[in-house]
Amino acid sequence: MTDVDPSVHASFYWMSSQYHKSRQEFAEFYKNALLYLAYTTVESLSDSFKLDLAFDLSLSALLGDNIYNFGELLAHPIINSLLGTKPALVANEKKLLEKINILCLMEIIFSRPSEDRTIPLSIIAERTKLSIEDVEYLLMKSLSGVML
Template structure:
């Protein structure tokens, strides 16, 4: 097929050739030949980088095969990133219900288990995630919600209620400690986000109370968050506080946006009060 396309000498044949090559890469992956699949993917990425105005179906096919390659290697973070890119070039309405459910399930697991994935807002905002609702794996949707808001109490409750379903997923069972660390970090970020910008010096005891960790473990949690650049700040062991100067931007859910709106309203009230105060003092300043 590729030889026939090249023989036509038509313009823009690189797109259909790349599409065919991705099908070949997919066949190699199905046969368990990861090395040959990787070779096609590397060549495909180089071709894509040198092309402009590409048909979305070509992009979609490339990212789908890349995602399946990483899935076969249990590289959760890479699968997650490329599967979302696949969806960016694909109409969800064109996919079958069973396909959408399988993909939503895989995306959810990879979000939970992927290294350095601490923002679930993009996934929760995507319509494909709603495919989990009303199914036997609906519990996964609510676990994602708990992680996104750093809600430890809800997470523990869901683990208790859906213990049978959770234990049926070997990857989740094998990474229980990793999941706890991740939701503790997300709980920390939620604590920081919920405080006004002028009140970002937080006692370690408050973090310990919310995360149910010891002060020593809270210090480790903060160092982990600093090391992966989720936050910037200074830990003061003498005072037992942490001053946070920056938090990694996140895709916000509706409750978080409402909280942000309330804080903006409060800020506007303070600005208006300051304005009235300055206007009241201005005559005296001019007179003096």
């Protein structure tokens, strides 16, 4: 089908996201809600709707199976609706970012063959969007958690 109005796609993905949300299928909700946003302008949404959707997306990103890369969500303007609010996600931003980076590190490690797990710091820095110094801290923090 060519030249399908974007609102048709938006409606489909919105309904699909709500179905998966009701079934607590977090990864599917996350995927469909982001696809909904791909066909919708953020400016057309009310502030309360944006806040609720940003919160639901953030929570589903944390709870969804096999979701380790939050780059698409963090780069989307919808996430800005959480700024200046008091949700627990915003209040614990530093802790969440640390967990996200540890999950990203795990994904980098376990996506490679077991015989190829010597990974340069530069690759970890590139994938996590951290500086080399922050990668070193991340590795120390990750290893200290494993040793406890």
